[in-house]
Amino acid sequence: MTATATSLRILFVCGADFRGPSEKHVLAFCQELTRRGHAVAVSIAGDLSTVDSEGASSVSGLEVWRHTFTGRRLDAAPRRCARRFDPSLIHAFNCREPVAAAARGYARQLDAPVFVHFEDDEWSLAAPRPDEPRVRRLARPIRRLTAVAHPPLWPFATAGSLRWAERSARALDAVSPALAAHVTAMLARPCAALLPPLPGLATLGSSATRAMELPAQLEGRRLIAFTGAVFGAHVRDFRLGLEAVAALRAQGRAVAFVHAGEVAPRFDVHQLARTAGLPEDSAAFLGYLPGPQSHWLLQRAAVLIQPGYPDSFNRLRLPSKVQAYLASGTPTVTFAAGLGELLEDRVEVLKTYTSRASELADRIAEALDDEDLRRRLALGGPRAAQRLFDPSATTDALLAHYQAGLRA
Numbered sequence: 001m002t003a004t005a006t007s008l009r010i011l012f013v014c015g016a017d018f019r020g021p022s023e024k025h026v027l028a029f030c031q032e033l034t035r036r037g038h039a040v041a042v043s044i045a046g047d048l049s050t051v052d053s054e055g056a057s058s059v060s061g062l063e064v065w066r067h068t069f070t071g072r073r074l075d076a077a078p079r080r081c082a083r084r085f086d087p088s089l090i091h092a093f094n095c096r097e098p099v100a101a102a103a104r105g106y107a108r109q110l111d112a113p114v115f116v117h118f119e120d121d122e123w124s125l126a127a128p129r130p131d132e133p134r135v136r137r138l139a140r141p142i143r144r145l146t147a148v149a150h151p152p153l154w155p156f157a158t159a160g161s162l163r164w165a166e167r168s169a170r171a172l173d174a175v176s177p178a179l180a181a182h183v184t185a186m187l188a189r190p191c192a193a194l195l196p197p198l199p200g201l202a203t204l205g206s207s208a209t210r211a212m213e214l215p216a217q218l219e220g221r222r223l224i225a226f227t228g229a230v231f232g233a234h235v236r237d238f239r240l241g242l243e244a245v246a247a248l249r250a251q252g253r254a255v256a257f258v259h260a261g262e263v264a265p266r267f268d269v270h271q272l273a274r275t276a277g278l279p280e281d282s283a284a285f286l287g288y289l290p291g292p293q294s295h296w297l298l299q300r301a302a303v304l305i306q307p308g309y310p311d312s313f314n315r316l317r318l319p320s321k322v323q324a325y326l327a328s329g330t331p332t333v334t335f336a337a338g339l340g341e342l343l344e345d346r347v348e349v350l351k352t353y354t355s356r357a358s359e360l361a362d363r364i365a366e367a368l369d370d371e372d373l374r375r376r377l378a379l380g381g382p383r384a385a386q387r388l389f390d391p392s393a394t395t396d397a398l399l400a401h402y403q404a405g406l407r408a
Contacts, residue, residue: 007037007038007039008033008038008039008088008089008399008402009038009039009040009041009085009086009087009088009089010033010038010039010040010041010087010088010089010091010402011040011041011042011043011082011085011087011089011090011091011106011112012026012029012030012040012041012042012043012091012093013042013043013067013090013091013092013093013099013102013103013106014026014042014043014044014045014093014099015045015093015094015096015098015099015155016044016045016046017044017045017046017047017048017050017054018044018050018051018053018054018055018056019046019047019050019054019262019288020046021228021229021320021321022093022094022117022119022196022320023042023044023093024054024199024320025175025196025197025199025320026042026093027042027054027055027056027059027199028196028197028198028199028391029196029197029391029394029395029398030042030056030059030062031059031391032197032391032392032395033395033398033399034059034060034061034062036395039061039085040059040061040062040063041062041063041064041065041081041082041085041087042056042062042063042064043064043065043066043067043078043081043082043102043106044064044065044066044067045066045067045098045099045102045152046066048064048065048066051064053290054290054291055291063081063085065077065078065081066078067102069101069102069150069151069152071149071150072101072148072149072150072151073105074101074102074105074106078102078106079105079106079109082106082109082110083109083110086110087106087110087112088112088406089112089113089114089115089170089402089405089406090103090106090107090110090112090113090114090115091114091115091116091117092114092115092116092117092165092169093117093119094116094117094118094119094120094122094157095116095117095118095122095157095161095162095164095165096122096155096156096157096161097147097151097154097155097156097157097158097160097161098151098152098154098155100151100157100160100161100164100165101151101161102151103116104164104168107168113170113405113406114168114169114170115169115170115171115172115173115401115402115405116165116169116171116172116173117172117173117174117175117194118172118173118174118175118179118180118183118191119174119175119179119317119318120179120313120316120317121179121182121312121313121316121317122156122157122162123157123162123186124312124313125156125157125233125313126140126144126156126157126158128140129232129233131235131236132232133266144156144158147160162187165187166187166188166189170405170406170408171190171192171401171402171404171405171408172187172189172190172191172192173191173192173193173194173401174191174192174193174194175193175194175195175196175317175318176193176195176316176317176318176338176339176342177193177342178315178316178338178341179193179316179317179318179338180192180193181193182316192401194394194397194398194401195318195388195389195394195397196318196320196323196389196394197389197390197391197394197395198323198324198327198385198386198389198390198391199291199323199324211296212289212293212296212297214258214284214300215284217256217280217281217282217284218256218258218284220254221254221255221256221282222253222254222255222256222302222303222368223255223256223258223297223300223301223302223303224241224244224245224248224255224256224257224258224301224302224303224304224305224364225258225259225260225297225298225300225301225303225304225305225330226238226241226257226258226259226260226261226304226305226306226307227259227260227261227289227294227297227298227304227321227324228261228319228320228321229261229262229263229264230259230261230262230263230264230267230269231264232264233313235267235272236309237306237307237308237309237314238259238272238307239272239275239276240307240308240309240355240357240360241257241305241307241360242257242272242273242276242278242283243276243277243357243360244305244307244357244358244360244361244364245257245276245278245282245283245361245364246276246277246278246282246357247277247357247358247361248361248364248365249277249278249279249282250277251365253365253368255282255302255364255368256281256282256283256284257273257278257282257283257284258283258284258286258297258301259283259284259285259286260286260287260288260289260293260294260297261287261288261289262287262288263285263287269283269285270283270285294324295324295328298324298325298328298330299328299329299330301330302330302331302367302368303330303331303332303333303364303367303368304321304325304328304330304331304332304333305332305333305334305360305364306319306321306322306325306332306333306334306335307335307352307360308334308335308337308352309335309355310335310336310337310353310354310355311337314335314337314338315337315338316338317338317339318338318339319334319339322334322339322349323385323389325381326348326349326381326382326384326385326389327381327382327385327389328381328382329377329378329379329381329382330378330381331350331367331373331374331377331378331381332349332350332377332381333349333350333351333352333360333363333364333367334349334350334351334352335351335352335353336351336352336353342388343384344380344384346373346376346377347376347377347380348377348380348381348383348384349377349380349381349384350363350366350367350373350377351363
């Protein structure tokens with residue numbers, strides 16, 4: 001679809017604010033869509049101040065509001081915003097209960113077709129995990145029932161929200177080919193694979209990188225960086241990264257683990273580092289960083305890592321950090337499952353195939369020591385980012401998906 005084709009009015013419904021990875025993908029789509037003359041609005045949950053801090057206010061013509069609920073009912077203020085915007089389609093950017101409830105409310109009010117996006121394996125994401133505290137496991141069924149009364153109290157998909165996606169969506173899409181095939185099998189209807197656009201720095205608050213002061217204990221160390229949130233589903237992979245850097249430290253290497261991103265309150269990252277064998281002076285936890293500072297860290301690091309067990313969780317997701325990792329030109333080590341299947345080993349990334357910290361440590365060591373390999377990855381990573389996540393090409397695919405769904 002070109003800029004001269006019929007203009008659409010697109011309402012994205014998101015489950016977080018613009019600090020979230022999926023919301024950053026939406027923001028990148030918004031920038032390209034508005035540039036082509038489409039009208040775009042985003043209904044978010046979370047903090048409206050991120051419209052300014054994460055650069056959404058710089059996207060010309062973009063409308064943003066926050067959806068809230070009284071009980072199960074979408075509040076009057078977001079419904080007024082949606083009525084005023086008058087979308088030609090609604091794109092629910094996941095099918096978790098809070099997003100599904102908001103999208104359902106808008107669709108009922110406006111009689112607009114709904115498209116539903118999948119960003120994870122929603123069937124397994126809400127299941128209890130082996131390392132989860134017993135109290136949390138026992139509380140899960142009770143918390144799930146609270147969604148009946150107030151959708152934001154349960155942050156995952158439910159049988160009802162999945163049934164709604166299956167029966168009511170005009171079309172389905174997923175963030176990767178592997179996840180799209182899984183959704184197709186689970187819901188017995190087609191699901192398109194739509195890779196997300198690479199977020200541009202202009203949509204992240206600045207067109208230039210922004211240096212920051214790192215903790216003093218990192219002085220003289222080569223930084224092994226891991227960015228992104230650490231919640232229950234991610235903690236095993238996070239521990240794997242800590243253990244790999246601890247193994248490199250045990251070899252006498254002057255390296256340090258640096259993490260930037262949100263951490264669930266129940267996890268003590270300093271204790272996790274100690275348990276992994278990393279001394280206090282070999283790890284730094286910077287918290288969430290806005291786009292320009294995060295980009296600076298990616299370029300400052302010696303190696304970027306996305307540790308991962310070769311399990312279905314990782315096979316069926318697309319860690320959004322890998323987009324930025326590739327674009328930065330810093331050597332990247334990531335797991336071979338899922339997204340890794342789209343990348344060339346030893347040319348665009350270095351891949352791991354097991355859950356052994358020793359394998360991850362070996363790949364990091366290669367990326368540190370082999371200058372020819374570093375140069376090859378520095379060229380191959382950005383080329384892969386452009387090949388897979390070019391904003392123009394991914395937006396073409398999104399618009400073709402809309403047009404096919406609207407014709408259905």
